[in-house]
Amino acid sequence: MMKGPRKDHEHHFKEQGGFEVDISMKKESIDDEFTEVPPADEMMVFLSQHIGPEAEPLVKKGDGVKYGEKIAGKEEQDHMMVPVHSPVTGTVQQIKDMPHPISGEKGRVVIIKTEESKKCPFYEPLGPASKQALLDRVREAGVVGLGGASFPTHVKLSEKGIDHLIINAKESDPNLACDVRLMIERPKEMIDGIKIMGKILGTEDITFATRTKEGETPRFEKLLKKSDINIARIRPNYSVGSERLLVKEVLDKEVPSGRFPPYVGAVVHNVATALAVSRAMEGESLVSRGLTLYSKKTGGKNLWVRMGTPIEHILRYLGASPSDFERIALGSIMMGPTVPNTSYPVLKATSGLTAFTSSERYPYKKQLACIRCGYCNTVCPVDIYPQQLMMAAKKGDVKRLKELHIEDCIDCGLCSYVCPSYIKLTPHLRRGQAHVKGDAVEDL
Amino acid sequence: MKGDQCEMSDPPHVHIGFDKNELMLKTFLLMSVIAVASVAIMGIEALIHILTALGTVLITHNVIYSYQRWKDLDPTYGSPASPLVAGMIVALAMPIGGPYEVTAGVALLTILVFKYGQGKYFERKYLNPAAASKVLLLVLLSAMVIFEDPQRTGMLFHPHHLRLDLLSSSGFEASMWIFSGETLPILGTELSPAQSLLFWQTHGWIGGASGIVVLIVGAVAAYWLRFKWRIIVSTLVTMTVLAAVTGLYLGGDPLLRIAFHVFTGSVIFLAFFMATEPQSTPMPGSSQYMFGIGLAALTFVFQLTGVLGGSVIALVILNMLTPLLDKVNLKIPYGHREKKRGAS
Numbered sequence: 001m002m003k004g005p006r007k008d009h010e011h012h013f014k015e016q017g018g019f020e021v022d023i024s025m026k027k028e029s030i031d032d033e034f035t036e037v038p039p040a041d042e043m044m045v046f047l048s049q050h051i052g053p054e055a056e057p058l059v060k061k062g063d064g065v066k067y068g069e070k071i072a073g074k075e076e077q078d079h080m081m082v083p084v085h086s087p088v089t090g091t092v093q094q095i096k097d098m099p100h101p102i103s104g105e106k107g108r109v110v111i112i113k114t115e116e117s118k119k120c121p122f123y124e125p126l127g128p129a130s131k132q133a134l135l136d137r138v139r140e141a142g143v144v145g146l147g148g149a150s151f152p153t154h155v156k157l158s159e160k161g162i163d164h165l166i167i168n169a170k171e172s173d174p175n176l177a178c179d180v181r182l183m184i185e186r187p188k189e190m191i192d193g194i195k196i197m198g199k200i201l202g203t204e205d206i207t208f209a210t211r212t213k214e215g216e217t218p219r220f221e222k223l224l225k226k227s228d229i230n231i232a233r234i235r236p237n238y239s240v241g242s243e244r245l246l247v248k249e250v251l252d253k254e255v256p257s258g259r260f261p262p263y264v265g266a267v268v269h270n271v272a273t274a275l276a277v278s279r280a281m282e283g284e285s286l287v288s289r290g291l292t293l294y295s296k297k298t299g300g301k302n303l304w305v306r307m308g309t310p311i312e313h314i315l316r317y318l319g320a321s322p323s324d325f326e327r328i329a330l331g332s333i334m335m336g337p338t339v340p341n342t343s344y345p346v347l348k349a350t351s352g353l354t355a356f357t358s359s360e361r362y363p364y365k366k367q368l369a370c371i372r373c374g375y376c377n378t379v380c381p382v383d384i385y386p387q388q389l390m391m392a393a394k395k396g397d398v399k400r401l402k403e404l405h406i407e408d409c410i411d412c413g414l415c416s417y418v419c420p421s422y423i424k425l426t427p428h429l430r431r432g433q434a435h436v437k438g439d440a441v442e443d444l
Numbered sequence: 445m446k447g448d449q450c451e452m453s454d455p456p457h458v459h460i461g462f463d464k465n466e467l468m469l470k471t472f473l474l475m476s477v478i479a480v481a482s483v484a485i486m487g488i489e490a491l492i493h494i495l496t497a498l499g500t501v502l503i504t505h506n507v508i509y510s511y512q513r514w515k516d517l518d519p520t521y522g523s524p525a526s527p528l529v530a531g532m533i534v535a536l537a538m539p540i541g542g543p544y545e546v547t548a549g550v551a552l553l554t555i556l557v558f559k560y561g562q563g564k565y566f567e568r569k570y571l572n573p574a575a576a577s578k579v580l581l582l583v584l585l586s587a588m589v590i591f592e593d594p595q596r597t598g599m600l601f602h603p604h605h606l607r608l609d610l611l612s613s614s615g616f617e618a619s620m621w622i623f624s625g626e627t628l629p630i631l632g633t634e635l636s637p638a639q640s641l642l643f644w645q646t647h648g649w650i651g652g653a654s655g656i657v658v659l660i661v662g663a664v665a666a667y668w669l670r671f672k673w674r675i676i677v678s679t680l681v682t683m684t685v686l687a688a689v690t691g692l693y694l695g696g697d698p699l700l701r702i703a704f705h706v707f708t709g710s711v712i713f714l715a716f717f718m719a720t721e722p723q724s725t726p727m728p729g730s731s732q733y734m735f736g737i738g739l740a741a742l743t744f745v746f747q748l749t750g751v752l753g754g755s756v757i758a759l760v761i762l763n764m765l766t767p768l769l770d771k772v773n774l775k776i777p778y779g780h781r782e783k784k785r786g787a788s
């Protein structure tokens with residue numbers, strides 16, 4: 001019987017400077033087959049679920065809506081706008097403003113009363129089609145990056161001069177395993193999606209970047225080989241989940257500061273996004289996704305959930321009570337905002353839910369004084385100096401923040417993770433970025 | 445592991461295996477191994493010095509801690525681990541021949557002025573507390589004419605050290621009488637000066653009684669507790685090179701020179717346990733190398749001029765340069781390297 005995760009290299013990621021990130025939770029989740037969570041009686045659909053302007057509502061109170069029907073987003077609105085669809089067949093009960101769980105700013109929510117949970121694709125399947133038609137379908141189906149950033153997929157697929165498509169199957173978060181699970185359960189659809197992405201971008205140079213070992217997802221790997229897609233087995237660590245660092249790892253090209261991968265001829269898409277693209281071709285709008293819910297109470301659970309499902313509904317479905325948990329983060333244990341309460345819903349960007357029981361000590365509650373040990377500097381994957389940045393941010397010293405390249409922080413949270421004084425550095429770093437941009441700086 | 449079975453004692457998001465207080469406690473325990481070796485070699489006087497320093501810091505810490513609790517203030521040190529480390533460093537950095545009251549004085553200054561005071565008024569420690577206290581108190585004592593033999597009391601500019609001629613071959617070899625005549629107990633083996641410096645020194649810094657013990661324990665600590673290892677490596681390598689080059693050019697057996705310059709307590713103990721004190725040393729890796737090189741070079745100059753415990757003065761000087769060293773040699777972040785390469 002294994003005593004602790006640190007004894008076995010299978011149970012940790014090794015980061016820069018030799019620091020370890022415990023991934024025993026991921027190992028627990030990988031074996032859990034997807035369970036479909038039925039919709040709640042009332043679904044809460046935020047109209048801002050991607051990077052870009054909020055979608056304009058196309059429905060009003062009392063309207064009947066069908067599963068997968070577009071409820072927000074006029075095409076002419078903005079190139080970055082992505083439509084939002086109804087996750088159920090039902091009636092619009094209300095459109096109201098609520099604080100957005102990620103930005104904290106006010107956002108519009110459509111509340112839909114569920115009348116039927118049946119799932120029948122709203123759109124017709126798309127047969128052989130032109131690049132433009134494929135691209136239009138991706139947008140119309142509301143597809144965004146499902147790795148957590150929720151960048152509009154059609155925008156990334158519209159890039160010109162792309163030589164490499166990299167599929168990010170790194171899933172570096174230490175307690176999430178839904179992507180690997182999808183590779184095990186739905187390999188064909190995913191690979192179809194990857195091929196469609198390659199076709200739209202006009203590149204045949206596709207690399208599938210994964211930290212899984214040979215033989216871990218055999219069906220998937222066989223199909224990859226058959227489809228002539230390269231497999232890059234990358235370092236099993238947490239930080240290289242960032243797409244800029246992934247480009248360096250796979251192509252040995254550095255994306256300059258302030259630029260994105262297309263600058264070096266590459267586009268990175270998350271593996272779950274490929275599945276969403278493939279489903280869009282079958283007529284399915286993006287109204288559900290796979291995610292991992294992790295808590296000590298429930299263990300690691302891979303769930304298929306419709307967007308708009310309140311978190312408390314998911315917890316109850318799993319036999320837990322919302323009151324069992326003190327804090328729930330949208331995302332993994334490393335990053336992701338804490339939701340104000342469990343009535344908040346799952347969004348397109350929700351790749352994971354991490355629920356903490358009250359018996360779990362929140363490490364950043366009682367922060368000790370910084371001892372300048374420098375562990376945070378050593379582990380930082382982009383080689384900036386979090387401790388010095390924190391000090392400059394506290395003083396609002398914009399000159400120093402710029403000298404230390406605050407803009408390059410990828411908000412990975414590794415610096416906080418290794419800090420022996422339990423200092424949560426990321427809020428200071430975000431404040432530093434706000435200082436440099438001249439934005440309002442929130443109190444801590 | 446599902447459901448109730450997966451209740452674990454550690455929260456899932458902690459951490460690197462130890463927090464600040466545990467780091468201090470582990471450092472203290474490792475230094476205790478050195479302390480035991482020192483007492484075994486130097487005898488009961490070493491134990492009295494150690495207990496004096498630890499007792500002084502513990503009493504002072506407890507008084508301040510109780511006051512802070514009484515006033516409903518957040519205690520500066522919630523655990524005595526950090527003050528204990530400071531006390532142990534003071535003890536192990538004192539010369540065995542020094543008066544006990546000087547040890548108590550240095551310990552009191554360390555905890556009161558340079559640990560609590562410095563932290564409170566400057567938000568961080570710019571100077572290594574033990575080194576700064578020792579320099580301050582010993583310079584004062586050495587300069588005090590009221591004592592019959594101020595230099596002997598101060599133990600910083602020891603009179604007979606000042607008369608050593610380490611620059612010539614004959615002078616250096618003649619000076620090594622200090623380390624001759626040691627015999628390993630039980631085995632009865634007589635040690636050469638070089639062997640004595642490595643294994644068994646009965647005078648000099650308490651923490652340096654056995655260079656080899658410090659080397660082993662220090663290496664374990666540096667690896668396990670992630671000390672700023674670049675400082676240790678650059679200090680010891682620079683010292684070795686300077687000693688060897690001096691031996692080759694000025695005479696004196698280079699190996700004996702290396703043993704003398706590297707394995708005196710003020711170098712080997714200081715390199716591992718004082719020069720790596722995180723708050724007063726630089727963050728960027730290359731600056732840590734510069735810090736170590738500067739520390740070794742200055743210490744070497746002090747040694748050659750007969751100030752054998754001058755490493756603490758060198759350390760305080762380098763501590764003062766740390767804010768500057770923090771601003772240079774920064775790593776080039778990801779996203780700026782290609783640009784830099786293109787430019788060069």
Ligand code: SF4
Nearest residue numbers: 370371373374376419
């Ligand atoms: S890891 Fe924490 S204690 Fe260490 S330098 Fe960074 S912020 Fe300070």
Ligand code: SF4
Nearest residue numbers: 380409410412413415
């Ligand atoms: S959050 Fe930013 S500063 Fe901290 S380790 Fe990650 S990239 Fe570096």
